Amino acid sequence: MSFKPSRVYASLVDQSNTPSNNKNQGNPRPKTSTEIEVTATAEARQVPNRANVTVVVSSRKEVxxxxxxxxxxxxxxxxxxxxxFQVKEGDVSRTDSLQREDGLYVMTTELLVTFVDIEKCLAVTNLLVEKLDDSVIITQPDFHHTPHSVEELRKQVLIKAVSNCRQKADNIGLLLGQVVGQPNKIIEEYTKEWEGPETAPTTERIGKSLTMQQRIANATVHVKAKVKINFEMMAKEKAKATTR
Known part of the structure; x- marks a missing residue:
């Protein structure tokens, strides 16, 4: 998983004369006179963490x-x-079938292998292609993600966006000689998710079989999130008095 640089926007809002502040004058919760509104985005991508490969072995004999x-x-x-390559038995599904065609017995074994390591997947398929004859069919890996890994990616992106908001708010507060307090409001403006390469495939590959890197890129998941947070802003003296 890798993160991209975030974009951050901020604005200062005077809370002393806002309608919401006037309506809540009877609220015992102390109000600050200034609030900072920070908007930030975060983006990350994750390559597939699973690959399915089907291997078909068959033979036609009179006996x-x-x-x-x-x-x-x-x-x-x-x-x-x-x-x-330490592939677990539980990650292999096997189907055997025996049929008769044109007076011959046709025995077929089909193996569906789920790899949890992409490098091992490529190493195994390369070895089988090299060592077995062309009567053994080995499909191209079908790359995908587990639901948990995608959900974890979404969480990490949102956490990163919130962290970016807080960090930039602290930097602005330091520049203005103020201290950033607790968040008053947090809004998740959007979370976008898509699968595929960041850029369109090159024209010379259109209509041709994809390379392995392109197949992995097509299965890579991207998540981008944007959040907006309103923080209290207090003078340093007031912040010290509040913490006492």
């Missing part, structure tokens, strides 16, 4: 046992490779 043995040998090798 069913021979077809089964041919598929079993290659399937055992695939499981050994997955074990070497």
């Amino acid at each position: 069913a046992a021979e077809a089964k043995n041919s598929v079993a040998r290659r399937t055992d090798y695939i499981f050994q490779a997955l074990h070497t």
Whole structure:
């Protein structure tokens, strides 16, 4: 996950003559004469953290046992490779089927492998392509995110936007010789989320198969949030008296 620089806006609001201040004059809560309104954005992106790969092993023989043995040998090798790269058994789904076509027995084993590490996924698929013949079908990785990872990304972006607001408010207060107090109002103006590359694909790749980096970029999630916070502003002397 990576963050982009935020954009921050701020304005000072005199609360002494606002209608809301006049209406609440009977409120025992002490009012400050100045309030600062800060708007900030934060943006982050996250590459996919899951990849699904389907491996199909098949054999056509006149004798069913021979077809089964041919598929079993290659399937055992695939499981050994997955074990070497510490892929858990629970992340592999297996389906076996035996059919008859044109007088031959057709044995097919289909493995659906879910990788929790993208680098391991690429290493395993590269190894299988190298070691197995072209009768074994290995699909391109289907990259995606777990719901928890996307939700965590949204939270981190909102927290970063709020932190940016507070930091900039403190900087402005320091410049003006005042102390920033508690927030009076926090508004989440928007949260945008999209999946795909930040820029459009280059024209020379249009109509052609995507590279692996482009496939990962297409599955990368971006989140951008904008918040607006109103903080109390107090003179340093008043702030010291309040904390006593």
